[in-house]
Amino acid sequence: MNPASERLRVIEGDITTLAVDALVNAANSTLLGGGGVDGAIHRAAGTRLFLKCAKLGGCATGNAKITPGFKLRAKWVIHTVGPVWSGGGKGEDELLASCYRSSLKLAREHNIRTIAFPAISTGVYRFPLDRATRIAVETCRAELAQKKLPEQVTFVAFSPEAFATYQRELSAS
Numbered sequence: 697m698n699p700a701s702e703r704l705r706v707i708e709g710d711i712t713t714l715a716v717d718a719l720v721n722a723a724n725s726t727l728l729g730g731g732g733v734d735g736a737i738h739r740a741a742g743t744r745l746f747l748k749c750a751k752l753g754g755c756a757t758g759n760a761k762i763t764p765g766f767k768l769r770a771k772w773v774i775h776t777v778g779p780v781w782s783g784g785g786k787g788e789d790e791l792l793a794s795c796y797r798s799s800l801k802l803a804r805e806h807n808i809r810t811i812a813f814p815a816i817s818t819g820v821y822r823f824p825l826d827r828a829t830r831i832a833v834e835t836c837r838a839e840l841a842q843k844k845l846p847e848q849v850t851f852v853a854f855s856p857e858a859f860a861t862y863q864r865e866l867s868a869s
């Protein structure tokens with residue numbers, strides 16, 4: 697198996713187009729859709745995703761739930777709910793790390809080999825990008841060092857700035 701560092705990569709683009717086993721969605725606690733990446737995933741997956749999500753009973757911040765990907769190229773969507781940034785004193789860092797850990801745990805339980813994450817909480821939820829990127833990379837790196845699955849984690853940056861931020865963090869030891 698490759699070392700954990702070789703199993704993490706960043707690309708810039710639209711997560712909904714990727715042919716990975718699972719996409720992670722930055723959802724809200726209702727799981728009933730919204731704007732940003734959540735809206736894009738629901739539009740691309742079709743109404744069956746909404747109907748499936750409506751039966752899940754919501755999701756707590758820091759947790760994750762899984763559905764099929766329906767019309768997406770990805771077989772699965774893992775819906776996780778990031779924290780709303782409110783200054784950093786409300787457990788936001790730990791809740792964000794928990795999103796990554798919970799998503800990777802669900803992925804392992806479904807034998808998912810390849811998974812793509814958006815920059816959870818860094819849009820509407822206003823988590824500072826540098827800080828969120830560090831948590832994303834450190835948390836995934838630590839998980840991959842301990843587990844065989846997923847084999848590869850792709851971080852999907854939606855701007856050149858986010859791409860550069862991930863690259864910087866991925867090249868830091």
Ligand code: AR6
Binds near residue numbers: 815
């Ligand atoms: N592909 C990849 N990344 C994207 C895409 C895309 N198609 N679209 C946006 N991003 P956000 P949050 C990036 O706001 O902050 C929703 O309404 C975006 O640039 O989607 O966790 C939910 O329903 C940003 O870096 O999610 C919740 O109510 C990142 O995805 C709330 O927003 C996350 O931005 C969740 O807020």
